[in-house]
Amino acid sequence: MKKLLEVENLNTWFHTSKGDLKAVRGVSFDLEYGESLGLVGESGCGKTTCALSIARLLPKEGRITGGKILLEGVDLAAMTEEEIRKKRWKDVSIVFQGAMNALNPVMKVGDQISEAIILHDKTSKEEAKRRTAEILELVEISAKRAENYPHEFSGGMKQRAMIAMALACNPKIVIGDEPTTALDVMVQAQILNLLNKIRKEYRMGFILITHDLSVLGEICDKIAVMYAGKIVEMGTVEDIFERTAHPYTKKLISCFPNIHGEKVIPEGIPGSPPNMLAIRPGCSFAPRCTEKQPCCEQSEPESRQIGAGHYAACHFVRGGEGR
Amino acid sequence: MKNEIIRVEGLKVYYDLKDSFVSNLFTKKKKQVRAVDDVSFSIGKGEILSLVGESGSGKTTTGKAILQLLKITEGNILFHGSRANPEDKAYMKSFRQKAQMIFQDPYQALNPRHLVLDLVAEPLDVNRLVSSAKEREERVVLALEQAGLSPGGDYLYRYPHELSGGQRQRVVIAGAMIMNPEFIVADEPVSMLDASIRTGILRLMMKFREERELAYLFITHDLSLAWLISDRIAIMYLGSILEIGSADDVIKRALHPYTKALTAIMPTPGVNPEKQRNTLPGEIASAAEEIVGCKFRTRCDKAFDKCACERPALKEIEDGHFVACHLY
Numbered sequence: 001m002k003k004l005l006e007v008e009n010l011n012t013w014f015h016t017s018k019g020d021l022k023a024v025r026g027v028s029f030d031l032e033y034g035e036s037l038g039l040v041g042e043s044g045c046g047k048t049t050c051a052l053s054i055a056r057l058l059p060k061e062g063r064i065t066g067g068k069i070l071l072e073g074v075d076l077a078a079m080t081e082e083e084i085r086k087k088r089w090k091d092v093s094i095v096f097q098g099a100m101n102a103l104n105p106v107m108k109v110g111d112q113i114s115e116a117i118i119l120h121d122k123t124s125k126e127e128a129k130r131r132t133a134e135i136l137e138l139v140e141i142s143a144k145r146a147e148n149y150p151h152e153f154s155g156g157m158k159q160r161a162m163i164a165m166a167l168a169c170n171p172k173i174v175i176g177d178e179p180t181t182a183l184d185v186m187v188q189a190q191i192l193n194l195l196n197k198i199r200k201e202y203r204m205g206f207i208l209i210t211h212d213l214s215v216l217g218e219i220c221d222k223i224a225v226m227y228a229g230k231i232v233e234m235g236t237v238e239d240i241f242e243r244t245a246h247p248y249t250k251k252l253i254s255c256f257p258n259i260h261g262e263k264v265i266p267e268g269i270p271g272s273p274p275n276m277l278a279i280r281p282g283c284s285f286a287p288r289c290t291e292k293q294p295c296c297e298q299s300e301p302e303s304r305q306i307g308a309g310h311y312a313a314c315h316f317v318r319g320g321e322g323r
Numbered sequence: 324m325k326n327e328i329i330r331v332e333g334l335k336v337y338y339d340l341k342d343s344f345v346s347n348l349f350t351k352k353k354k355q356v357r358a359v360d361d362v363s364f365s366i367g368k369g370e371i372l373s374l375v376g377e378s379g380s381g382k383t384t385t386g387k388a389i390l391q392l393l394k395i396t397e398g399n400i401l402f403h404g405s406r407a408n409p410e411d412k413a414y415m416k417s418f419r420q421k422a423q424m425i426f427q428d429p430y431q432a433l434n435p436r437h438l439v440l441d442l443v444a445e446p447l448d449v450n451r452l453v454s455s456a457k458e459r460e461e462r463v464v465l466a467l468e469q470a471g472l473s474p475g476g477d478y479l480y481r482y483p484h485e486l487s488g489g490q491r492q493r494v495v496i497a498g499a500m501i502m503n504p505e506f507i508v509a510d511e512p513v514s515m516l517d518a519s520i521r522t523g524i525l526r527l528m529m530k531f532r533e534e535r536e537l538a539y540l541f542i543t544h545d546l547s548l549a550w551l552i553s554d555r556i557a558i559m560y561l562g563s564i565l566e567i568g569s570a571d572d573v574i575k576r577a578l579h580p581y582t583k584a585l586t587a588i589m590p591t592p593g594v595n596p597e598k599q600r601n602t603l604p605g606e607i608a609s610a611a612e613e614i615v616g617c618k619f620r621t622r623c624d625k626a627f628d629k630c631a632c633e634r635p636a637l638k639e640i641e642d643g644h645f646v647a648c649h650l651y
Contacts, residue, residue, distance in 0.1 A: 042517040042518075042519055043488075043517055154606055155378075156606055184377040184378050184544060184607075185377070185544055185545070185546070185585065185588060185589070186377060186584070186585070186588065186602055186603055186606075186607075187377075187606060189588040189590075189600045189602045190602045193600065193602060211517055211518065212518075212590070213518070213592050214547075214590035214591055214592045215590045216592075217590070217591075217592065217593050217594050218590075218600065237594050238594050241592065241593045241594050242593075242594060251519070252518065252519065253592050255518035255519050255521065255522055256518060256547075256591075256592045257547040257548055257550065257551040258547070258591050258592060258593070259547055259550055259574055259575070259589065259591060260591065263550070263551060263570075265522055265525050265526050265529060265551060265552065266522045267522065268518075268519050268520065268521070268522030268523050268526075269519035272487060272489075272520075
């Protein structure tokens with residue numbers, strides 16, 4: 001069976017007045033039907049750019065300079081704007097951070113969802129209305145609320161409505177770009193539970209982009225850790241949390257308080273992420289790495305397999321640990 | 324409590340809701356939002372008390388009311404045992420120097436058109452504490468270096484947009500610390516920052532606590548963060564404190580059903596085999612609605628008859644561990 005999504009050696013650059021900014025540098029991953037991938041990293045590591053590249057929603061300064069984005073074998077990266085417009089939302093949809101502010105305040109919520117259905121599926125108004133009601137029930141909003149305006153919804157409900165809109169055309173992949181960051185802990189847990197339930201039920205691919213490592217453990221099957229435009233480690237949730245290989249991943253995990261652990265403020269990661277306009281040779285994490293050796297500054301480590309489905313890009317990871 | 328620095332007694336902050344003219348004619352009672360509804364606690368010298376709750380629970384309002392940044396409806400704020408009086412200008416002047424606030428968003432807290440030098444020196448200028456430009460600069464350099472921006476001289480003539488998020492928050496802290504305060508209200512000071520930068524800011528705040536016995540009211544929605552840094556935690560819901568006690572008591576031996584629900588969904592890094600967290604049904608009610616009895620009963624699965632008629636008061640269950648629930 002074909003894979004749902006295969007991203008091969010994706011490169012995305014932004015054209016700036018100071019030169020080309022290489023935001024994504026050779027990212028590869030794949031996604032099965034019904035599988036969820038967490039893309040995690042600090043701000044500026046290229047995780048959102050990855051998502052925008054897949055949905056082909058890059059701003060005009062950005063362009064995909066290399067690589068393939070194969071959705072069921074069809075390359076999205078090579079499509080023209082006209083072709084991608086038919087695919088977008090029907091095949092790949094995206095829920096943004098603070099998406100609740102993206103609702104049109106002077107249009108009924110139900111009408112906004114129906115509009116998307118009518119535009120993409122060319123259905124009748126009645127059919128669209130029926131499907132809107134169905135989809136609102138799916139995200140646990142009473143169908144009666146379709147007649148409400150966005151200001152009558154709470155923050156969590158607005159975000160649910162946005163999820164409903166993303167699901168309106170039965171997409172194959174939903175990308176959540178920090179979909180719960182602006183919400184309260186309780187609402188956040190409700191929404192993540194909901195997304196998880198829906199993706200399993202409909203065998204959708206789900207990519208969750210977040211800087212919050214602690215929510216990934218329960219939502220995702222796989223995790224990819226990004227740093228300076230590259231995936232530095234990828235594996236199952238167990239690989240990342242229990243068989244952590246890359247020094248960056250170790251550091252990142254240690255930054256989150258764990259109430260089952262010791263009550264000390266973690267050290268954090270000294271220094272700051274590299275300037276993406278002037279990438280130096282060698283491993284980009286080397287200047288902040290406590291385990292660095294002279295060779296790290298000279299040659300860039302390739303991504304190496306260290307277990308089934310577990311990859312890390314570091315000169316000093318040992319393969320096959322604990323297997 | 325010995326060495327008490329701040330005491331809050333029965334603090335209430337109500338806002339009148341604006342209704343239409345017609346409904347004002349026909350209804351006698353005005354609708355009110357009870358943002359903070361009878362809150363009492365105290366903070367000792369060098370102590371960190373975290374105020375945890377969902378948005379709309381009144382935690383920021385409490386913080387602002389303590390600093391007299393908004394009008395208090397009822398109740399007292401005592402600073403070093405003397406009652407804060409917003410009318411008394413001389414008192415307020417010294418109070419403003421001793422109690423400072425750090426805001427959540429370092430991108431908005433700094434005027435983008437001011438230099439770092441002027442931003443940090445502003446409290447000095449307002450209080451006319453420096454006589455020469457040289458002294459002013461020296462004080463600012465010192466404050467920046469204490470806030471972890473060294474050499475401080477390199478930052479003086481920069482604008483906020485030239486700094487990263489973590490550096491901005493350090494500038495904000497330098498500005499708050501330059502008056503040598505005794506008490507700081509920190510309103511979600513790290514929630515906008517990346518995890519790796521977050522710890523640096525927290526360590527900085529801890530350093531000031533060790534060195535100067537600075538006391539903090541730390542406002543956050545992140546329970547695990549509150550557990551990590553604070554001595555005591557107070558859980559707020561719809562303007563009331565439901566549970567207060569030592570950090571370990573509240574997080575690891577929670578008593579109130581709401582605290583239990585919050586600790587149960589607290590995300591921790593690691594593998595979660597169940598892959599599903601039990602969430603509370605519904606959302607936090609509006610503070611404009613008057614709820615008779617316990618405010619949490621509408622979402623509580625343990626609610627019984629008594630909860631609907633009588634509001635539970637805070638009761639000491641264990642030493643220093645208070646809970647407002649009829650179950651205890």
